[in-house]
Amino acid sequence: MPDFLALIRRGIRLPPAGWVLAAILAFYVLAGLFGRDPWKGEDAIHIGAAWQMFHYGDWLSPDLAGRPFHEPPLYYWSAALTGHLFGWLLPMHEAMRLASGLWLTLALIGLYYAGRELYGQESAAASPLLLAGCAGLLFHAHDAQPMLIALAAYAGALGALATIGRRPRLTGIYYGVAVAGCLLGTGIAPTLPLLAIAPLAWWLSPDRPKALHTLAIGLGIAALLILPWPLLLLNLEPARLHGWLATELAPLKTAFSFSGAGRFLSMLPWFAFPALPLAGWTLWTRRKDLGAPAQLLPLAFLLLTLLMLALAFRPRETPALLMLPALALLATPGALSLRRGAANAFDWFAMMTFSLFAGLIWLAWSAMALGWPEKLAKRVVILRPGFVGQFDFSDFVIGLVATAWWIWLIVTAPRSPYRSLTHWALGFTTLWLLATTLILPWFDYGKSYRPVALAIARELPEGHRCLAERGLSDTQRASLSYFVEIEPATIGSVAGKACDWLLVGGDTNQELAAPGGNWRKVWEGNRPGERKEKFRLFRR
Structure with a gap:
């Protein structure tokens, strides 16, 4: 008990490490996965395909409502598996959505090790916190979303290639698994940057013959993991394989679009905040050393990813997720080297912004559940005709605990280069948790079919x-x-x-x-x- 009281008074240590960092990231991963139906859009589509696979036992290729769905199978395998393991405890769609939590966890872990290898142990925690703090990721991380596999593959590959000169065997294994996971999870186009970055990683290695051997091992492992699925599909359902290949290759036959690249870039100011300005600060402060692996590897991977997106995807938020791992990694030194005035301004902005929006969520909950204030309560019904708000004690308690946690974090966080970044990442997560508990029924009422x-x-x-x-x-x-x-x-x-x-x-x-x-x-x-x-x- 004295130790617990001391922790309450002291607050969390910064930089967060060990179980504290794991708890922070677990809080981020789990907030928003539960308590709602499959929502209109990709969440419903991918849960529907995973349920079809689980329900009918056709594990070779996904279907959607009884029709061929020309998508690679890995996400649906993982979602069907989590549905099988946890369907007895949770509604099936929530059990299947746990697969997204699994892939998001792997992405955060991969980026942690990449940050540790490129920037040192003291900077390692900043990389996953920056990724978690990106506004664009939060809105998609808790949906059923195969693109999270590519996010995990990109983070894992960057972590592996950062160690190519020090741990060549592990580099080959992790790189091969990342390439295989990306292709089996999201298809050919998202896998291209993982292949294109290999020559640069070889060139940056202090031992190039060993690096070449390492990459060959990695590509061999990738081939061994990838080939069984298309070979089985070719043997048992050749029309499915040809349909999948046609779907995958069609975007790659189009011409590169500068306007597409520009539209992807135009999303980043809000989608990748605060990683984008902090990555710019890194490039400015280290402009004389851009050829070093710590800067060149994530920067080159970001440019390759942007090139691939402009070639193969329409400008949308979901594929734009693939730019975030490299940006978060590139922003890591910048986040921890802000000048005192800028760091304090960022910290105050985070605290005031999320505190204000938390208050607005409580006000909206009061209107929805208690009918006060009356004008806002009437507006709630106008926007969702037929909706009847109810007081849910468990949601109320979760909201109180989350709010108390946020206040405690503000009051006790010590001065540190990590303070503003921790406030931003945890403020965003706390706000999302409040939204997905206190006012989730209102959103769910209008977004579910x-x-x-x-x-x-x-x-x-x-x-x-x-x-x-x-x-x-x-x-x-x-x-x-x-x-x-x-x-x-x-x-x-x-x-x-x-x-x-x-x-x-x-x-x-x-x-x-x-x-x-x-x-x-x-x-x-x-x-x-x-x-x-x-x-x-x-x-x-």
């Missing part, structure tokens, strides 16, 4: 599963499959033409109109609060 799926299932005759569809997105089909085990067929297909029930989705009356023939509308609906997207169910 569960009400739509259940309403459609109620209209269909019991045991009836022959449903055609027109205009449904992957998210909507995945939600129907997961929530009510209905897999609608395309209206133009042989199976779809045989169905007497038709589900139509769209935004306009023209899109929602019945096709030619004797169709009668039996139901119309939408997600709560959704004004454009609607659904109509017809019977022939």
Whole structure:
């Protein structure tokens, strides 16, 4: 008890290390994984594909609502596995979402070791804290998201290649596993920067013959891990392999887009804050030593990643995640070498910003659960028609503990180069935890397709599963499959033409109109609060 009281008075030691650092990062990984349905977008799509694999036992290649889904299988293997292990304890979608926590953990660990190797033990904790503090990652890290595998592979490969001159055997193993994981998890295009950085790592090594041998071992391990899956697919389901290859190679046949690269770069000021300005500070303060491995390796990897993104992806937030490991690593020296005035300003900005937003979340919770203030409570219902807020004691306690933790951290954190960075990363995490406990029911009410799926299932005759569809997105089909085990067929297909029930989705009356023939509308609906997207169910 005296030791515990001493810890309360003293606060955490900075830089965080050992179990303290592990607890901080675990807090970040777990906050937001639980307590919600699969949300509209990629979360629902990937949970739907993983559930299909788990439910039907087709482990060779993923399907989505009964149709081939030309994606590599590793994320769906891992999600189906966590669903099998924890489905007895959690709702299946939450158990499957734990796979994202696993890959995010590996990314943070890989970046820790990369930072330790390039910048020393005292700087190692800053690298994963910078990655965790990036605004863009927080909004995707707790979804079902295969791109997190590439994030882990990039961090692991940077950590491995940083040790190429000191621990060549481990470098080869980790590099090979990273390449294999990236290709089996996210496909060919995200794997290209991992291959393209190898010549630079060889050139930077103090022992180039040994480095060449190391990289050869790594590529051999990668080949051994990768080849069984496409060979099995070629032997058992060749059409699936050809479909996957066509999907993977199509973006690589397009021309490089400078506008695409510019749009990816334009995301970074908010998406990669605060890593981006701190990486710029690193490059400025170490501008005379840019050829050293500590600067050149992450900088070159960042440029290769940007080149790949501009070539193979449309400018979106999800692929932009791949720029974050190199940026966080490059920002590590800058974060710990800020001048006192800048460090204090960053610290105050973090404390004031997250304290203000935490207060706003409590105010929104009060309106939602207690009905005060009245004007805000009315606005809550207007934005989510039909929503009824309830007081949940467990969520209230979690919110109180998180708020007390944040206040304790502010009061007790000692002066250190790590102080502002720790406040930023933990402030962001605390804010996210408050949002995903106190006001999560309000978000979940409008972002889940569960009400739509259940309403459609109620209209269909019991045991009836022959449903055609027109205009449904992957998210909507995945939600129907997961929530009510209905897999609608395309209206133009042989199976779809045989169905007497038709589900139509769209935004306009023209899109929602019945096709030619004797169709009668039996139901119309939408997600709560959704004004454009609607659904109509017809019977022939």
